[in-house]
Amino acid sequence: MKKITIVFLALALSFYSCKKADIKAENKAETTKEISDLSIYNLPSKWTTQDGNNIELKSLRGNVLVMVMIYTSCKAACPRLVADMRDIESKLNKKYKQNVKLILVSIDPKTDTPERLKSFAIENQMNQAPWIFLRSTEENTREFAAVLAVNYKKISPIDFSHSNIISVFNPEGELIFQQEGLGVNNEKTIEVINQEAGKI
Amino acid sequence: MKKYIFILTLFFSVFSVMKAQEKGMAFIKEGSFVPLYGAVSKNPVVVKSFYIDVYPVTNSQFLEFVKKNPSYRKSKIKGIFADKSYLSYWINDFDFGNAKPNSPVTSVSWFAAKKYCECEGKRLATMDEWEYVAMADTKKIDARTKKEFNEYILSWYEKSRTYENEIGKTFKNYWGVYDMHGLVWEWTSDFNSIFLSGESRKDKSSDKNLFCGGASVNASDLMDYAAFMRYAFRGSLKAQYSTRNLGFRCASTTKPKI
Numbered sequence: 379m380k381k382i383t384i385v386f387l388a389l390a391l392s393f394y395s396c397k398k399a400d401i402k403a404e405n406k407a408e409t410t411k412e413i414s415d416l417s418i419y420n421l422p423s424k425w426t427t428q429d430g431n432n433i434e435l436k437s438l439r440g441n442v443l444v445m446v447m448i449y450t451s452c453k454a455a456c457p458r459l460v461a462d463m464r465d466i467e468s469k470l471n472k473k474y475k476q477n478v479k480l481i482l483v484s485i486d487p488k489t490d491t492p493e494r495l496k497s498f499a500i501e502n503q504m505n506q507a508p509w510i511f512l513r514s515t516e517e518n519t520r521e522f523a524a525v526l527a528v529n530y531k532k533i534s535p536i537d538f539s540h541s542n543i544i545s546v547f548n549p550e551g552e553l554i555f556q557q558e559g560l561g562v563n564n565e566k567t568i569e570v571i572n573q574e575a576g577k578i
Numbered sequence: 579m580k581k582y583i584f585i586l587t588l589f590f591s592v593f594s595v596m597k598a599q600e601k602g603m604a605f606i607k608e609g610s611f612v613p614l615y616g617a618v619s620k621n622p623v624v625v626k627s628f629y630i631d632v633y634p635v636t637n638s639q640f641l642e643f644v645k646k647n648p649s650y651r652k653s654k655i656k657g658i659f660a661d662k663s664y665l666s667y668w669i670n671d672f673d674f675g676n677a678k679p680n681s682p683v684t685s686v687s688w689f690a691a692k693k694y695c696e697c698e699g700k701r702l703a704t705m706d707e708w709e710y711v712a713m714a715d716t717k718k719i720d721a722r723t724k725k726e727f728n729e730y731i732l733s734w735y736e737k738s739r740t741y742e743n744e745i746g747k748t749f750k751n752y753w754g755v756y757d758m759h760g761l762v763w764e765w766t767s768d769f770n771s772i773f774l775s776g777e778s779r780k781d782k783s784s785d786k787n788l789f790c791g792g793a794s795v796n797a798s799d800l801m802d803y804a805a806f807m808r809y810a811f812r813g814s815l816k817a818q819y820s821t822r823n824l825g826f827r828c829a830s831t832t833k834p835k836i
Binding site for chain 1: 692770813817
């Protein structure tokens with residue numbers, strides 16, 4: 379009988395958690411009305427940095443975010459994506475650079491533990507501002523990719539195919555620009571970032 | 579004594595709810611298949627045992643959901659989670675207008691579909707899971723080579739406004755699941771694993787042709803064409819999109835609880 383009561387409680391709780399999440403989200407929307415409808419800061423997902431810090435995306439609010447999805451065991455496209463990100467970083471206006479965060483999000487959270495991201499960051503001399511590495515659960519990653527319109531699929535135990543898109547968000551977390559492809563002309567991307575960062 | 583009766587009542591109510599729900603989901607036994615797209619060098623993909631809703635989610639079920647979850651109402655949903663056509667055929671937050679209560683809910687975004695399933699203690703099916711269930715006709719687990727089966731699917735593609743029909747009017751497949759074909763298209767959890775462009779390595783002619791329609795001309799049988807359509811459609815979607823012929827149903831890895 380005890381078992382049944384427990385089952386029932388568990389069921390009741392699972393109902394409750396869904397409802398609670400929604401109410402919480404609503405309250406949040408009320409108290410911080412400024413988060414706009416199109417902001418990624420509406421996403422409740424939690425992320426871990428290469429330093430093992432747990433953050434919500436909204437803690438990045440107020441910065442221009444430049445985001446790309448990669449995975450560290452990638453040998454084909456990601457090194458070039460990382461190079462593209464570096465190139466963008468090198469061309470940023472020095473005056474406003476402190477308002478910009480360049481973020482690499484793992485699409486392979488199983489392999490890319492914080493430790494692994496950390497060593498990748500050190501190897502690539504990206505273990506300092508404005509660089510941030512993030513990982514979350516597979517589900518949150520899928521959702522985040524959906525927001526960025528980044529498509530990816532696991533094609534072997536160690537490999538993924540994925541879209542090559544670098545996304546720029548304004549300080550309110552709204553997607554304002556996307557650069558598609560590898561090694562493409564990044565003039566427009568840099569212009570948009572500098573312009574937004576200059577406003578802060 | 580009173581307490582005992584209370585617990586007993588509780589027991590039966592939980593039991594009956596569970597029973598009802600089990601009826602609402604079908605058990606899909608582990609198996610493998612070669613999907614049209616997504617398998618590495620045509621190796622079979624293993625689909626682990628899971629449960630899937632017998633029917634797509636209906637208008638009245640979705641109405642219950644938005645009553646409990648205000649932020650997913652037509653007037654409240656945030657732009658990041660749904661585009662302007664979200665529930666476009668609904669008159670207001672609590673009125674789906676001329677649509678039938680038992681017709682599938684459509685014009686819902688991936689985010690809303692995902693949230694609905696979460697609130698049911700379920701999830702969306704993966705694309706491989708969905709395709710695996712969808713390849714069954716009334717008798718066979720894999721009917722993809724059967725001419726009549728493919729003709730059925732293709733003739734549906736030619737019909738308009740099938741989303742206005744009620745659930746459960748198409749055929750019951752091998753697994754006891756209805757409406758995989760003939761009613762509406764459905765969201766899958768990883769719909770965004772299809773590539774139209776900008777993909778890392780294989781973004782060459784062959785894969786790209788897969789989605790341009792040109793490649794389907796060379797398809798060896800009708801099955802390819804029917805599946806081409808589904809994969810191409812998914813490849814064109816974004817998670818915020820909602821269209822009138824796109825609905826969803828939920829799945830579960832574990833035995834459904836509620």
